[in-house]
Amino acid sequence: MIYSNFHTHSLYSDGKAEMKEYCNKAIELGFHSLGFSDHAPVKLDNSFSIPFEKLTEYFQEVKLMKETYQGKLNIFTSLEADFIPEVSYDFDFFRNQADMDYMIGSIHLVYNKTNERMWFIDGGDQQVWDKGLTEIFDGDIKKGVQCFYEQNMQMIEEQNPEVVGHLDKIKMHNKERLFSTNDKWYTDLVEACLTSMKKYDAILEVNTRGLYKGRCKELFPSPEIALMAQKMGIPILLSSDAHHPDELNGAYDSVIDTLKATGIKELVEYSHTGWKSNILV
Ligand SMILES: [Zn+2]
Ligand SMILES: [Zn+2]
Numbered sequence: 001m002i003y004s005n006f007h008t009h010s011l012y013s014d015g016k017a018e019m020k021e022y023c024n025k026a027i028e029l030g031f032h033s034l035g036f037s038d039h040a041p042v043k044l045d046n047s048f049s050i051p052f053e054k055l056t057e058y059f060q061e062v063k064l065m066k067e068t069y070q071g072k073l074n075i076f077t078s079l080e081a082d083f084i085p086e087v088s089y090d091f092d093f094f095r096n097q098a099d100m101d102y103m104i105g106s107i108h109l110v111y112n113k114t115n116e117r118m119w120f121i122d123g124g125d126q127q128v129w130d131k132g133l134t135e136i137f138d139g140d141i142k143k144g145v146q147c148f149y150e151q152n153m154q155m156i157e158e159q160n161p162e163v164v165g166h167l168d169k170i171k172m173h174n175k176e177r178l179f180s181t182n183d184k185w186y187t188d189l190v191e192a193c194l195t196s197m198k199k200y201d202a203i204l205e206v207n208t209r210g211l212y213k214g215r216c217k218e219l220f221p222s223p224e225i226a227l228m229a230q231k232m233g234i235p236i237l238l239s240s241d242a243h244h245p246d247e248l249n250g251a252y253d254s255v256i257d258t259l260k261a262t263g264i265k266e267l268v269e270y271s272h273t274g275w276k277s278n279i280l281v
Contacts, residue, residue, distance in 0.1 A: 001252070001253070001256065002063060002238050002249075002267060002269070003029070003031045003033070004031055004032060004033040004269050004270075005026070005031065005033075005035065005208050005239055005248050005249070006034075006035035006036065006037065006076065006078065006102070006163070006237060006239055006242070006269070007037050007078075007080065007104060007165065007243060008022055008034065008035065008036055008037060008241075008242045008243075009037070009039065009080075009242065009243045010022060010036060010224060011236040012050045012054060012058045013038035013039045013048060013049055014039065014048040014049075014243060014244055015038065015242070015243045015244065016244045017245050018138070019036060019061055019062070019065050020065065020068070021050070022036075022245050022248065023068075023069050024066055024076070024245070025245035025248055026245075027069075027073055029249055031248070031249075032073070032074060033071065033073070033074040033076065033269060033270065034073055034074070034075055034076070035075070035077075035078045035101065035102070035270060036065070036075070036076070036077065036078060037078040037079055037080040037104050038050050038080065039056060039079070039081075039091070040079040040080065040081035040094055041089065042069065042088050042089070043087050043088065043089065044084050045167075048108075051078075051248040053060075057193065058095075059077065059098040060079045062075065063077075065172070068104075073131045074271070074272065076270055077099060077100050077101050077280055078100060078101055078102050078104060079094055079103055080103075080104040080110065080165055081094060081104070081105055081106070081159075082107070082108055082152065083152075083154070083155035083159055083161075084118065085151070086111075087111070087118075090159065091103055091105065091159040091160065091161060092159075096280055101160045102162035102163060102270055103163070103275070104162075104165045105153055105155045105156070105159055105161025105164055105165065105202075106166060106169075107121075107148060107151050107155065107169075108121065108122040108138075108169075109121070110144060110147050111147065111151060112137060112147060112150045112197060113147075115136065117127060117135075117136045119137060119144060120132055120176075121148065121169060121172070122169065122172070124213070126173040126175075127247075129172075130173070141174075141178040141179055142179070144170075145186065145189065146189060146271070149170075149192065150189075150198065151175050152164065152167065152193050152194065153193055156193070156196045156197055156200050156202055157196060157200060159242075160202075162201055162202065162203060163203045163205050163237055164197055164202050164204060164205060165241075166209070166220035166221070167190075167204060167205070167220065167225065168181070168190065168220055168221040168222060168225060169207075169210075169220045171216070171218075172210055172215055172216045174224065181222065190228070191220075194225070194232055194234060196272070197234050198233060198234050203234070203235045203236070203268060203275065204221070204237070205220075205235050205236075205237050205238075205239055206219055206220070206221065206226050206236055206239070206259070206267075207219065207220040207239055207241050208238070208239070208250050208251040208252065208255050209240060209241040209247075211251045211254075211255065212240070212247065212250035212251040219258070223258055223259060223262035223264070226261070226262065227263050227264060228263055230263070230266075235268040235275065236264060236266070236267050237267065237268050237269070238256070238259075240254065256280065259280065260280050264280065265279060265280060266278060266279050267280060
């Protein structure tokens with residue numbers, strides 16, 4: 001079993017509870033470690049990220065949690081940062097603001113350089129995904145998916161996130177309608193992205209949120225992609241991307257069984273001495 005979660009959202013971004021509620025729940029679950037990774041501010045109006053003027057307060061609150069729960073729970077400082085060419089802050093901008101333990105880099109908005117518009121690929125609404133694809137990429141799914149993976153690669157190479165969040169989330173609202181994740185053009189993009197991750201020492205997050213929210217039948221990314229990553233020597237981190245304390249171990253039990261059945265042999269966890277590997281037994 002895994003007794004940690006390094007991808008969580010509190011009231012500072014789009015989570016539904018205060019940090020202390022996550023800490024108390026983590027202790028109740030027997031966790032040894034918890035990382036806060038609220039959405040980093042971005043240079044556009046939105047309702048999901050930490051407001052820029054609250055960033056200092058966010059870091060102070062994580063520090064307060066570290067002090068309050070010392071000896072009971074290891075607490076780590078992080079941010080889930082968007083990478084959007086021309087729009088997002090450099091990840092180093094955040095690293096320079098606080099003693100960051102690690103950063104999760106994730107793509108939620110796919111930028112089309114041609115018309116300078118963004119396709120929102122997350123959230124619970126398939127219609128929003130469909131409308132975005134039509135309006136921003138003229139319905140060209142291959143182009144949209146290609147931009148998504150190229151944006152991930154550019155993020156990995158230019159911003160060096162320690163962890164890449166929910167790598168294949170682009171598939172969430174596709175539901176095998178417009179493309180198959182077995183198509184060669186698609187698996188080539190995934191492989192190119194993993195090659196970049198290996199080169200820049202990034203960790204692959206396996207994110208359970210789609211499963212326990214009922215938004216996707218599969219993990220982000222799929223167990224097959226996780227296995228491909230393992231074969232390439234890329235470390236794998238399990239997280240639930242919790243937006244509520246009750247989601248802290250969301251789908252962990254069944255997912256660990258799935259990963260083991262797929263051939264995943266180890267998962268990493270963050271610690272005071274850095275990333276360490278645990279063999280799955
Ligand atoms: Zn995310
Ligand atoms: Zn998240």
